[in-house]
Amino acid sequence: MTGRPDAGTPPPIAPRNRRRREAGALPQRPWRQPRNPYRPLKVLSEEQLARIEAASFTLLETLGLEIMHDGALDLLARAGATVDRATRRVRLDRGLVLDQVRKAPAQFTLHARNPAHDVVIGGNRIAFCSVSSAPNCSDLDRGRRPGTYADFCDLLRLAQSLNVVHCATGYPVEPIDLPPETRHLDAHYGFITLTDRVWQPSAIGPWRIRDGLAMNALARGIDAAGLKAKPGLITIVNTNSPLRVDGPMIDGLMAMAEAGQAVVVTPFTLAGAMAPSTLAGALAQQNAEALGVIALLQLAAPGAPVVYGGFTSNVDMKSGAPAFGTPEYVKATLAGGQLARRYDLPFRSSNACAANAVDAQAAYESCMSVWAAVMAHANYVKHGAGWMEGGLVASFEKMVLDAEILQEMSAFLDGLAVDEDSLALEAIAEVGPGGHFFGAAHTLARYETAFYAPMLSDWRNFESWREAGAQDAAQRANAIWKKLLAAYEPPPLDPAIDEALKDYVARRKAEGGIPKN
C-alpha cells in the first residue's frame, strides 16, 4: 500500500478487517461537541488587556505588516491603508482594522458530508481536531519515520474511529511517498472517503484550495453556491512572524474566503524567536498580526468565517527549541481567548507538547495545553489528538492518549446534576452510618453509567496489573489503536460520488496537478 501510484486514480486504500464489535468494547463517549458551561479564566485584567490591544494597534500603525502579495496590497491601499510598494509594508489604522474585523461572524457552522458531524465554531462550543502537518509519524512497533500515504490513511482511520475527534483537519502526516504536485488530490480523497468529518485543505497557494473546494462540493453533492451557503472546509493561515505574511498563504486565504470557507489566522509568535521574550510583547505582536490579516480577509470577502488563532509559546532559551504546554503557553492561551472574545471572534488553540516519547512529559504538557484551551474557551482545538515533538511527529499512541484526555475534559464539561434523585437522601438513609453503597438499589440502578469510563486508564490494583503484563499507558495505547484500526469501517459513501471523486482526481492528475511555476 505504500509506493508511488503510477495511475492517475487515487492510490488504493488498503481494506481493513471488519470487527466492529471489538472496537465497540472500547468505552467511548458518543460523538458530540462539548459546550463549555463554565466561565472563562482571565489571566489579564481589563487594563492589561487594553494595554496589549493598544500596543498591537501601535504596531499596526507605526511598523505595519509586510504583505508579500500584490493583490492584497491593492485591496489594502483602496481601503485606506498606507502602502509602501517598495517594501510591501502596510500601515493600518486601528479604525480601519476594527471596522473590518467587525464584519466577521461570531459563530458559524461547518458542514461535514455526514450532517451528524457538522461542527459549530464559536460561542461556548468546542471542536477537537486530529493532529496535522507532521513530517514524521511514529508508533511503538515501527518507530519514528517519515510519513507515507499508508500512515496518512491509518491516522485518518483512527481520527474517524475516535468520537472525541470532531474534525479531521489537516494532513495528519505528510505522505512523502506521493508526488508533491498531486499529493493534495490523494490527501483530499483520503479525507473524504476514510472520514465523514469536516476536513482541511492545505492553504499554500490557490491550487490546493481550488481542488479542495471542488472535491468537497462533489462529496456533498452541491455546487459552489451551495458550498458558499454551507461551508465545509477550514484551513490555517500562519503569519511569517514577526509581522510578515507570505504570498502563497494570502493566495490560499483569498481563495478560501471568496468561496465562503473558513480560515484560521494564526500568528506564529514563539516568544524568544519570532516574538519578544516577554509574553506581553509576544501577545501584542500576535494581536497585531491576527487583526491585520483578519482585516485583509474581511476586505476580500466581507462576512467570511474566520477564527482568531493563538499559538504563542516560548522557546527553550538555551537551545532555541520551541517548548509547549509550558506555564507561558498556558498564560498566552488564556490571554489569547480574552483577546478573541474582545473582537467577538471564535478562538483557536492547540493541544501542544514538546515531548519525544509518549511518557509522563507528553501527558503533562498536553494536559496543561488542553486545560488552558478549555479554560480560555477555545472553540477550535487544533492538533487535539496525536501531536508530539512540537509538531514534528504524529504518534499513533499519542492519539489514543490525547483521546483519553479530551474525553475526560468533555465529561468534566458535562457539569453535574443536582436534583432529588442525585442527592440520594433515601439511599444514604438506607445504607446508614458505617455501611456501604456497593449493593444499594441507588447504586445498582446506575451501575453502567454513573461515572466516566476510561479508554486508556488502568485502575486495576498493582498485583492484577502486574499479572496482566505491567503495561504502561503507552503500551496500552498501542494495543488500543490496533484494535481501533482492526475494527475500522469506512463511513458509507454513495458509489456514484466515489466514482465522481476518482474521476476528478484522475483528470487533475492527468493535467499534472499543481502547475510548476
Next chain:
Amino acid sequence: MTGRPDAGTPPPIAPRNRRRREAGALPQRPWRQPRNPYRPLKVLSEEQLARIEAASFTLLETLGLEIMHDGALDLLARAGATVDRATRRVRLDRGLVLDQVRKAPAQFTLHARNPAHDVVIGGNRIAFCSVSSAPNCSDLDRGRRPGTYADFCDLLRLAQSLNVVHCATGYPVEPIDLPPETRHLDAHYGFITLTDRVWQPSAIGPWRIRDGLAMNALARGIDAAGLKAKPGLITIVNTNSPLRVDGPMIDGLMAMAEAGQAVVVTPFTLAGAMAPSTLAGALAQQNAEALGVIALLQLAAPGAPVVYGGFTSNVDMKSGAPAFGTPEYVKATLAGGQLARRYDLPFRSSNACAANAVDAQAAYESCMSVWAAVMAHANYVKHGAGWMEGGLVASFEKMVLDAEILQEMSAFLDGLAVDEDSLALEAIAEVGPGGHFFGAAHTLARYETAFYAPMLSDWRNFESWREAGAQDAAQRANAIWKKLLAAYEPPPLDPAIDEALKDYVARRKAEGGIPKN
C-alpha cells in the same frame, strides 16, 4: 540503616554525601507559597450549591452522625444536639452547626522550625504537601516494596530538597521496620531533623499527638502556650464514611484542637462505595460529615484552626477500585472549594492518581487533580508530590514528576506583567518584519530568566534526545532524585535541641511508647 533499633534513641539517620552544587544545577523556583490571583472556577450554580447544603443539613438533622466517643457525645448533648446514647447517633440542628462552624478562622499561619518556611493556610495561598500515609514505596531501581525507616527518611530528604513542597505533612511511607508503639517517635524525630518544614503527627489516638506536641515545642524552643499561640502542627482526621466518626480519630482531633493546632477534617466519600454513586449525593454527604465534625471541634476548642477537606472521588464500578483524577474527581474538587468558601473555611484537596506506573496515566491523572485543586482555590494540597496507586505507594520518581507539575502551576499562578518594558515595542521595531529575536538586546537581557526552566521536561530535539539515551520522563526522574539525595544537606539544627529531642525519644521509648489498649 534498616532494621529495628534496639536502643531507646532514634535509629541512626544515614549521612549523605555533601555535593550541594550538583543539586543547585537543577532548576528550581525559590521556596514560596503561591498566591492564586485568578477567580475560582465554579461547577455549581448558586442554586445547586444551596440545594447540596440543604441536603447536608437534612442528613445531619434526620440521620445524624454516629460518633464513637463518649466525651464527644457529652459535649454535643450539652450544646443541644439530640444524642441517642445506645446507638451513638447524634442529630445536629443546622443552626447549631453553623454557629459552631462560624467560630473557625478563615485563615491561619502554621509555624515551621525555620520561620522562612512558615505557611499560611487560607485566603488565596496554596501550600503543597509531600505524599503521606503510603504503606509501600517504589523506585525504578528497587521496585515496589513495603516502606522502611530508611525510605521514610529518604522521602523526607527529597521533600526538603524540593522547594515547591511547602510542608512535609504525614508519614511519606509507613516505616514498618520500626515497632508500632514507638514508631511515631522516630518519625517525629525524622520530620524535625531532616526537614525544617511544618509537619504532621498521626492523629490516631491521643498519644501520638501528645508526643508530637512535645517534640514540636522542643524543636522550636517554646512551651505549650507558645505552641498554642503559634501553631506548628497540622493533622488529618478522616471520617469513617458514611456518617460515622471513629473514637481514636476524635481523641486525636480533641488533643490537637485543645492545643491550638490545626486539623483537616476530610470525609472519605468515595462515590459508589462509601457515598452514593451520584456526585450531588456524595457532596451532600461530604458536607454533612465535614460540618458535623468541624462543629464538634469548635465546641471542644472554639476558634481552633480547621480546614474543610474534600476527597470525594468515584470508584471503578466494575472492580470497586478507587479512581482519582477523573472527571468526577475534578467536579467534586471544584464543588468542594465552593462549599468551603460558603463557610469561609480554608480548603484541602489532593494531588491524587490511581496509576500503577510513573507513566502518562500518572501524569494526566495528577494534572487533572492539580488543575482542579488550583481552580478550586484549595489552600492545602495533600499528597502534592509522590502519591501513586490511590495512596498505596509513595514513589521516588513520582515525587520528581509532581514537583515539575507543581512548579509549572506555580509559575502559571505568577500571572504576567504588562508594562512598557514587557510590551517590547522597541524590540519589535528593532527586529522588524521577517527578522528574529534571538540576538535582540531585549532577548539577551532576559536570557536567563525570561521563561520557566523545567526540572524534568526534556526539550531537546529527537536526535539529541535519542543520542543521550532516549530516556523517558520516569527514567529522568530517577536520575534527578538520586542527584537531589546525593546533594542533600540536613537543615541546621541547634545541637542542644537535637540532644533534647534524642533524650525525649529515648525516655518515651523507655516508657514503652504508646500504652497497649
